[in-house]
Amino acid sequence: MALLLSFFLVRWYWVLLAGLLTAVPSSADPSSPQHSLTPLLYTPLPLGTIKPLGWLRSELESMASGLAGHEADFYRFVTHSTWLGGDQEYSGLNEAFPYWFNGLVPLAYGLDDERLKGQVRDAVRAALARQQSDGWIGPETGAARNFWARYPFFLGCIQLCEAEPAMRAEVLPPLHRFVKLMNSMLHDGGAGYLLKSGDTLSEEDHGWGRVRVADMMITLIWLLENDPAGQEGILFENLEMLREGAIDWAAWYQEGVYIKEDLNSVPLEYTRANFPYEHGVNVGQGLKTGAVINRFSPNTTQLTTARRAVDWTFTHHGSSSGTILADERLQGLGPYYGSELCTTVETIYSLTYLYHALGDPSLADRAEKAAFNALPAALTPDHWGHQYVSLPNQAWAADLRAYSPTGETPYWNVNPLGNIYGLEPNYPCCTVNHPQGYPKFLAGSWARMEGGFAHTLLGPSRLEVDGMSVECVTDYPFSDVLTYTVNASSPLILHLRIPTWSTSASITSGSDLTRVSPEANGLHTLTLPSGSSTFTLHLSRSLTLEPRANNTIALHHGPLLYALSIKPLVTVSPHRDSSQGAAAGGQPVLVRDWSITNGSAWNVAVDPSTFVYKERGGGPSLPVWGPGGPPGYIEGRGCKIEWDVWKGVPGPVPLGRKCLGESFGVRFVPVGSMPVWMAEVPVVDLSGGDGGGDEDERH
Ligand SMILES: *[C@@H]1O[C@H](CO)[C@@H](O)[C@H](O)[C@H]1NC(C)=O
Ligand SMILES: *[C@@H]1O[C@H](CO)[C@@H](O)[C@H](O)[C@H]1NC(C)=O
Ligand SMILES: *[C@@H]1O[C@H](CO)[C@@H](O)[C@H](O)[C@H]1NC(C)=O
Ligand SMILES: *[C@@H]1O[C@H](CO)[C@@H](O)[C@H](O)[C@H]1NC(C)=O
Helix, strand or coil: CHHHHHHHHHHHHHHHHHHHHCCCCCCCCCCCCCCCCCCCCCEECCCCCEEECHHHHHHHHHHHHCHHHHHHHHCHHHHCCHHHCCCCCCCCCCCHHHHHHHHHHHHHHHHCCHHHHHHHHHHHHHHHHCCCCCCCCCCCCHHHCCCCCHHHHHHHHHHHHHHCHHHHHHHHHHHHHHHHHHHHHHHCCCCCCCCCCCCCCCHHHHHHHHHCCHHHHHHHHHHHHHCCCCCHHHHHHHHHHHHHHCCCHHHHCCCCCCCCCCHHHCCHHHHHHCHHHHEHHHHHHHCCHHHHHHHHCCCHHHHHHHHHHHHHHHHHHECCCCCECECCEECCCCCCCCEEHHHHHHHHHHHHHHHHHHCCHHHHHHHHHHHHHHHHHCECCCCCCECCEECCEECCECCHHHCCCCCCCCCCCCCCCCCCEECCCCCCHHHHHHHHHHHHHHHCCEEEECCEEEECCCCCEEEEECCEEEEEEECCCCCCEEEEEEEECCCEEEEEECCCCCCCEEEEECCEEEEECCCCCCEEEEEECCEEEEEEEECCCCEEEEEECCCEEEEEECCEEEEEECCEEEEEEECCCCCCCCCCCCCCCCCEEEEEEECCCCCEEEEEEEEEEEECCCCCCCCCCCCCCCCEEEEEEEEECCCCEECCEECCCCCCCCCCCCCEEEEEEEHHHCCCEECCEEECCCCCCCCCCCCECCC
16 A cells, blocks of 8 residues: 555656657657667576576476476466456566566576466466457556566566577567557557557556666667567667657666655655656666667767666665665665665676676676575565565564554565565565566576687586587685586687685696686686596685675675574464455465564674684585575674664664673574575674673574
């Protein structure tokens, strides 16, 4: 309800915004069409050529046997979607089925799971069988048409065509008909995209399509590169008209426009007028926009803007777990703000795209940071439950009203149950959208580059394409040792990414050891002979302290964020329906809500000089993102300090830090492996000899 109410409140600002931002698309000037595409630096490989190994396979298998792999059996927004002739939607945007499809395709083909592939084929056939006579795909008719929900559906379609070329004959002709219809709609005053008189949709409804348009552009570019079907002119024209009508991210990432402060300190009129740029999922999706536009409309300013978008977003609104602090709307850097799971998976996808386009080493590091920290932190190890929002300092994942006498929460617009783990802790978008996370990370983990292949995102996986295979066996991100086995019929060039945090790197092959330092692009290039070869890449990580707001620190070890472990007290209950939905019924018994409270103190300050990294030996255990899954932990000492609960969560970290008693042992573990944690903690100096009590509060 809160969500709907505030959408109502922001509605009139969209009208205002329309005046500022609407550019009526003109037909592209035929004298100056750019009829070529700028290639990506690293070309993605067809879906299905990369398979997960090790812990990553186990994660995807859990997704298949968890919520992602069963939504098609019971979840009303999938099974009874308007896209399939049903009547269940959580909003008039009709985006649930498209979101689900976009995540299920890479999961099904990443795993080669016949059951899920069957769900994918059935779904695409059912949706395309309902294509309307004028070419529209989706349930909407007439003035209710809005391009937006087609973006994730089409992204699923192009992935499917890569993974299963036999499906092209069924999937692509309907897409081509839609492309033609889109062209005539855009010529018709921007129907489906811009507000037209007589529309039943609002400016706000169209705003989703205009601010998220990069996701549609990716499909149009894919068609140009893979199957233009003689419609090159129309495809380029559509791209150009979409660009002209877009809500322009380049206008937002400008000094004096962009909000670098905590948004709550900025006049409400200003934040409301800029809401499309501040909505977390839009930001996550939008990060890649400049690089996508640059493919058909080369412009170095766009690339500068894309880099600035990443830089400013994470500097001013980023969390230590690699995601964006936005509980519906960007907030600031407070560890008491939430990050939406949809934002996290979109951010990983955008950063992967940006890395493939721009090649900046930091982009890949950022993609991994979100994928190895923010993403697993928001999921139960069995992949049946997810959070809507996660907090940097999340001492409990429970009904915040139990901790907030006034009922206030720190969120801009999320209900007080938004950080429990369950089926629909708040809005149902993340229920259907979160499954794209690991499958798309996997699909982006190798790419074609300069006569060979690049390992762009590290982890255990196997690439098999063009008659060659390369397998990377590793416990990364829990280990620095990656063993590659290559099998090729001719000499092969491999580019290995050396993360920027790695203090040194070497390669061993048999008894040979070679020290390697990455080239400027962060890669190390190897030329391998034909036949079979094996070598091992050794990276080297150390503990690093990231300074966070108000003299706090976040503790990193290579790609992993370690957070103060809080003992979880778990209450499992049947699924509580979200405010949006009708009673679901018929759910698998594994659909539950997990409410977690703190079984130990959270108001702890630590002395970083005491930190020591330890391993229990034996490598990770499965599920790897469950308690005790990761092999490593960090021990140190800390003490309790006075620190208040504020609006139902651990409040602003106090600037005065006096130990309330003797110090004790503390343990930090990877944030993705537990449901409650403190990730951004204050620092104290315990060297003054505070008595050093022996009480041990490890968990
Ligand atoms: C490049 O993009 C920027 C930002 O969108 C725009 O202001 C500029 O006019 C573009 N330049 C060209 C040559 O199109
Ligand atoms: C920093 O501390 C001040 C004073 O307690 C507080 O008002 C502010 O919200 C804190 N900032 C953050 C980002 O936590
Ligand atoms: C390498 O390729 C050859 C020829 O395709 C095949 O017979 C062999 O089993 C492969 N070896 C490995 C380790 O994949
Ligand atoms: C959990 O946090 C609450 C709120 O600060 C606190 O009152 C309680 O003592 C904590 N529980 C434990 C076991 O420390």
